Amino acid sequence: MDFLAILKQKSDLVEKELPKFLPPIDSATTPELKEYYEMFWDYPLRGGKRLRPAFCLLSCEMFGGNQQEALPTAVAFDLFQHWVLVHDDIEDGSDLRRGKPCLHKIYGIEKALNAGDGLHVKMWEALLANKAIIGPTKAQKIMQEFGHQLGLTVEGQAIEINWNMGGRWDVTEKEYLNMIEHKTAHYTGSTPLRLGAIVGGAKARELEILRKVGLKAGYAFQIQDDALNLAGDEKAYGKEIGGDIYEGKRTLMMIHLLAHAKKEKARILEIMNKPRSQKTPEEVREVIELMNKYGSVEYAKERARKYAMEAKELFDKKFTHVPGKEARDTISGLVEYFVTREK
């Protein structure tokens, strides 16, 4: 079976597990709670690839564990993704998420913010379910690392919001990498691989390698994601094309562009400093064309490829000995997929 079919299988497994942790809509005791439960289910049922939950399940299997034992942790990664996206969409003023209006665009900021908090609580309840399945020691270890990673993600978001709101355009590549390491790389690569491995019984030095692999894979994922935001197909991608430019994000492409387009720099900043609602599609296209002209998109894609290949090489070299060969090869395939995907 190819790795995308396996990814789909894992995603279905996680989706089927969700009713254990999210209340069914018809269990609501008041009309107000019915709407609230509908909000819980909205993002989870929009699909999505569920890469992080899959990493978690596969990593458990790679070390010889039963993926059933990693399922509550995989669900927690899924719920994490949903509450963070709900809150990020508010903070970034986004319009679309997976091809539909963002939750706060449907229900208003007040309700969406609160529903995000509810999903956050459900995420912890999924982690608390671990104790009965894998015992108190592993369960506590997983919650501890999950909590640490959450703290980093929120810090990464704090850094990015600060740049956006403060109008800082002199962000360096090093600062950008530090930001995405906090915001994305831990929770996309390192943490799901490590926590699945803890359930599967991996040793400390194996966990350390997974940290390195996961961070590089996480960099690759985020940089590719930013590139797709500009160049991808709107329908496949599910977000508006150029959304990051509307939102004024400091991406690797933007940092590269500002460093190279000396002549057009003032014009670029003029566009980028406009609030979202005042940027025209023509202006957004103008910035994207400059990114192509100066090779900024190609530069970013090349950096993403490099990180993905480094992650894959280290992974392939260090995990020849594991019992779960198919799971291992799927992880390896997925890391490469991070930079070959079109959505």
Place this chain on the structure above:
Amino acid sequence: MDFLAILKQKSDLVEKELPKFLPPIDSATTPELKEYYEMFWDYPLRGGKRLRPAFCLLSCEMFGGNQQEALPTAVAFDLFQHWVLVHDDIEDGSDLRRGKPCLHKIYGIEKALNAGDGLHVKMWEALLANKAIIGPTKAQKIMQEFGHQLGLTVEGQAIEINWNMGGRWDVTEKEYLNMIEHKTAHYTGSTPLRLGAIVGGAKARELEILRKVGLKAGYAFQIQDDALNLAGDEKAYGKEIGGDIYEGKRTLMMIHLLAHAKKEKARILEIMNKPRSQKTPEEVREVIELMNKYGSVEYAKERARKYAMEAKELFDKKFTHVPGKEARDTISGLVEYFVTREK
């Protein structure tokens, strides 16, 4: 020592413990994180009575436990209060919190929402610290009940926001009590008393009594809080007087008023249905005067008194046998204080 002096002592103890769970501002590695850490510390350093943390510490002592063992849980209640207030202030469009502008009024909604998420994570980290102090079984039990209570609080908020945004003014007293039971009564009374008691070694039937005592005390607290919002002294209270009327909250007073002021009902709804920014101070005063005229404030205060007295009577009767007499009497005093306080 009187119970208010003891309350102050407990509050100081919790505040002194906070640096174990919140990063010091000067530990930030970037200017962006420095601002983010400053936001963490903002609400906690505005003071506040810390009633819930005190309940938790006292309940532990009442059953013969050492309050040091309940300290991480008490800190978790404090952190809980802060992130919930940050998010509630955004959702309610509030202006003032403890006499100063709300966090989102200082830093913007984007940053404040995110900082609230960060505090939420820190709250769980405080609960995770329990294992090393009281062992995995009690620590898990506490996290489980804490998580359950969080879920109820967010549900209560969902119900209230739904009423506010949906323009529903036919809320019944029963619906109101159900809403505040979810939103406030568990986390103000029942849960801190129960979790402190779990640390202190209370038996299941004692925990069950504390649930009943705590819920009634929690009703009393919230109803009194709503009454103070109208009639209190702005300086002592730290929020704007009549803020609930500006925000359009369905309080017990409002429900009573709408049921009794047949003649003025249309006028009241005309005022209440205006958005916050379009209500004049004169209109807010007009509603408050009608609440006084129809005895709505007195009615609510009487209900609060009744719940507090029922809670206190049950508590005093059922806990004659406990080893920690001073802690017990302080809790009893605090329950009464819920309805005698002026701020």
